[in-house]
Amino acid sequence: MNNLVNELNYLREMSIEMMIMVKNQHEKAKNALVEFNLDLAEEIIRTEQRVNALELSIENKCENIIALFQPVATDLRFVLSIFKFVSELERIGDHADAIAKFLLDKTEPFDKEILKALKLEEMFNETNSMFEDVILAMNENNSAPARKVFKKDKDVNKHLRTAKKTIGDELSKFHPQSNELLTLYSAEVRLERVGDLLTNVAEEIIFYLEAEIMKHQNKKKTPAKGKKLHQKPNQGN
Amino acid sequence: MDVLEKEIKIVKEINSQPPQDINIKVSRMNAYYGDFHALKDINLSIEYNSVMALIGPSGCGKSTFIRVLNRMNDYIDSFRMDGEVIIDHQNIYGKEVRIEQLRKQVGMVFQKPNPFPKSVYENVAYGLRIQGVKDKKFIEERVIRSLQQVTLWNEVKDNLKKNALALSGGQQQRLCIARTLAVEPSVILMDEPTSALDPIATGKIEDLITELKKEYTIVIVTHNMQQASRISDYTSFFYLGEIIETDKTLNIFTKPKIKQTERYISGYFG
Amino acid sequence: MNSIVRNRLNDKLFYIWGLISTFIGLIMLSIFLGQIVKDGAQRLNWDFFTSLPSRLPEKAGIYTAMIGSVWILLMTLIIAFPLGVAAGIYLEEYIKKGRWSNLLELNISNLAGIPSIIYGLLGLEFFARTLHLGGSILTGSLTLSLLILPIIIVTTRESIRAVPGSIKEASYALGASKWQTIRMQVLPASMGGIMTGVILALSRAVGEAAPLIVIGALAYVPFAPSGPLDDFSVLPIQVFNWISRPQAGFITNAAAGIIVLLALTFLMNGIAVFLRYRWQNKTKL
Numbered sequence: 001m002n003n004l005v006n007e008l009n010y011l012r013e014m015s016i017e018m019m020i021m022v023k024n025q026h027e028k029a030k031n032a033l034v035e036f037n038l039d040l041a042e043e044i045i046r047t048e049q050r051v052n053a054l055e056l057s058i059e060n061k062c063e064n065i066i067a068l069f070q071p072v073a074t075d076l077r078f079v080l081s082i083f084k085f086v087s088e089l090e091r092i093g094d095h096a097d098a099i100a101k102f103l104l105d106k107t108e109p110f111d112k113e114i115l116k117a118l119k120l121e122e123m124f125n126e127t128n129s130m131f132e133d134v135i136l137a138m139n140e141n142n143s144a145p146a147r148k149v150f151k152k153d154k155d156v157n158k159h160l161r162t163a164k165k166t167i168g169d170e171l172s173k174f175h176p177q178s179n180e181l182l183t184l185y186s187a188e189v190r191l192e193r194v195g196d197l198l199t200n201v202a203e204e205i206i207f208y209l210e211a212e213i214m215k216h217q218n219k220k221k222t223p224a225k226g227k228k229l230h231q232k233p234n235q236g237n
Numbered sequence: 238m239d240v241l242e243k244e245i246k247i248v249k250e251i252n253s254q255p256p257q258d259i260n261i262k263v264s265r266m267n268a269y270y271g272d273f274h275a276l277k278d279i280n281l282s283i284e285y286n287s288v289m290a291l292i293g294p295s296g297c298g299k300s301t302f303i304r305v306l307n308r309m310n311d312y313i314d315s316f317r318m319d320g321e322v323i324i325d326h327q328n329i330y331g332k333e334v335r336i337e338q339l340r341k342q343v344g345m346v347f348q349k350p351n352p353f354p355k356s357v358y359e360n361v362a363y364g365l366r367i368q369g370v371k372d373k374k375f376i377e378e379r380v381i382r383s384l385q386q387v388t389l390w391n392e393v394k395d396n397l398k399k400n401a402l403a404l405s406g407g408q409q410q411r412l413c414i415a416r417t418l419a420v421e422p423s424v425i426l427m428d429e430p431t432s433a434l435d436p437i438a439t440g441k442i443e444d445l446i447t448e449l450k451k452e453y454t455i456v457i458v459t460h461n462m463q464q465a466s467r468i469s470d471y472t473s474f475f476y477l478g479e480i481i482e483t484d485k486t487l488n489i490f491t492k493p494k495i496k497q498t499e500r501y502i503s504g505y506f507g
Numbered sequence: 508m509n510s511i512v513r514n515r516l517n518d519k520l521f522y523i524w525g526l527i528s529t530f531i532g533l534i535m536l537s538i539f540l541g542q543i544v545k546d547g548a549q550r551l552n553w554d555f556f557t558s559l560p561s562r563l564p565e566k567a568g569i570y571t572a573m574i575g576s577v578w579i580l581l582m583t584l585i586i587a588f589p590l591g592v593a594a595g596i597y598l599e600e601y602i603k604k605g606r607w608s609n610l611l612e613l614n615i616s617n618l619a620g621i622p623s624i625i626y627g628l629l630g631l632e633f634f635a636r637t638l639h640l641g642g643s644i645l646t647g648s649l650t651l652s653l654l655i656l657p658i659i660i661v662t663t664r665e666s667i668r669a670v671p672g673s674i675k676e677a678s679y680a681l682g683a684s685k686w687q688t689i690r691m692q693v694l695p696a697s698m699g700g701i702m703t704g705v706i707l708a709l710s711r712a713v714g715e716a717a718p719l720i721v722i723g724a725l726a727y728v729p730f731a732p733s734g735p736l737d738d739f740s741v742l743p744i745q746v747f748n749w750i751s752r753p754q755a756g757f758i759t760n761a762a763a764g765i766i767v768l769l770a771l772t773f774l775m776n777g778i779a780v781f782l783r784y785r786w787q788n789k790t791k792l
Contacts, residue, residue, distance in 0.1 A: 017241065054240070054244075063491060067466065067491045068487065069466070070463055337682040351673035351674060354674070
């Protein structure tokens, strides 16, 4: 019993650590973007590797706990839910990394008016607050904070819709089909995402069959497409 | 140091750790009951202060093997064996070995708890008495310490004269462990120690084993694979008298190298 | 009638049969006891216990016979107990099991069934004549020891066998030698059974008359024996002697003697039962 309890506590520590690490990446992304701070962008890109490594560690720990201790009921749900949400966290980390990379391509800060019109800071603040909710929920074993995020997510979605409309209105001053372009672009972003997600599915199948972890590795075995790393969303956007 | 750094450090240490000093080393051992070839070419090394679990279907030689380590098979007329068994750098089948001395060093706990029909105190003191120890104070201290080690002290301290057979099954088994600890062995052999006990008593004994391995080397035969995965550091899979695979327990249960091992632990046979 | 009814009937019949058999035995026994007590109780007084034998029934007492029986009892105990228990331990724990040991075991069981008078003849020839011990207490107790030795050996072996092998295993696993295991575990655990067996064997010895008569125990001993080489008599012989006298008073004496003998037997059996009870509680699981 002691062994299992110790392992579960350690797993909890690791997952909270990862949550905090990714939240910091997310906050730095906001500040880097809004203040056009290239140093912060560099930091984010450097830390990205550690985020990936931590995800692998946590997933490994989950696998070991299940193999060695066969947890049931709450313990089992605990291990399974951490196993799932660390990959969500890792993707959030990817997004922060992608945002940082946009900045490196620019030579001057973003127009403050545009930032305001597109509600960028509001979206960052809202998602940041959602982060705080889930970290609190995990820390205190309390589901009440976790339940607050659903409404906040609706607000985030609303901001996106507002931003999209704003962009559409601006562009249609110059191009009559701008709305069509925007919508199709959004669809293609989604498709690109589908491609990334399918590579994730493939990685998991290879893991099950050959106990080989392909995530975050150089995939020398992929046919000549040349895509090396774990697929990040919205790359080069 | 944050968690990630801790993890990286742990992984590095595990991979670079030189093998610990070996307490028990069995080489090219074969064992026979008359014509029956019970153990075939056994090679196994067990580190100090670790728990080695022996798993495998019934009748595959695990109990025979463990009894080779304290020479309890000597009492069976038809038994013979060849090969080398070295414990604490000494060949235990050598001519100069005194069996009584060996058994003080290598203790054994049996499947069905078998306390003597005497008082709790006398059960634990027995090992000392047969060595000729007369000092009452010394015996008393040892008895108390052994009972404390097995977390039985609080349950029996009010009446040490109570007949051991009046204790519950789990308490009796802990008493048997205390009895073995009293003579200060370096190795404790356990032949399915919890298969006759209920889950609560089993849990207590498993916690005890995890605690004991800090000071003793433990070899445990178990039919219960989940028990092996919970408490052991190394696991060895026996099948029809042979060792199929031995490895760190984590590896056996996540990535066994041999298909047969994987089939057994997945429950596809045995 | 169908099988259920038939089975029930058989059950009932067997039950009744068992009841009758038991009661027949009990009733016969009580009639016998009753008769004896009626005949002999009047004679049980201090005089009877302290008088020496005499030709006059009113004066004759069982003093010498009682002393003789006690001597025989104690000496047989001293000789047979250590020998029988040691032999039992050896045969059960030490001897190499095989054809010879099985033969030995068979022969010892047979010895237990040989008529006691044969032992008497053996004792006469070997102890009384060859060793020149005559018809003494020593001869008597040696002869009776031979008689009950097989019983003690068998009982000892069975008591030892009843000690669970797991106890011995645990003892060996702690580093005890074979003798330590026997001395500190097996014997203490089996002692109850052994003692019960010894006492029952002794109580049989106390009731023997034939072998003692053969070796030369006298029927008329006007003095109490004071040493193992003295002549002696025992209660059963005294009773036998009185019964064969014509005077009516001796019948009374005989009855009284039988009461004393029975009392002694019951006492010894009672001790055996008590000991068995005490010991079982010690080792009860």
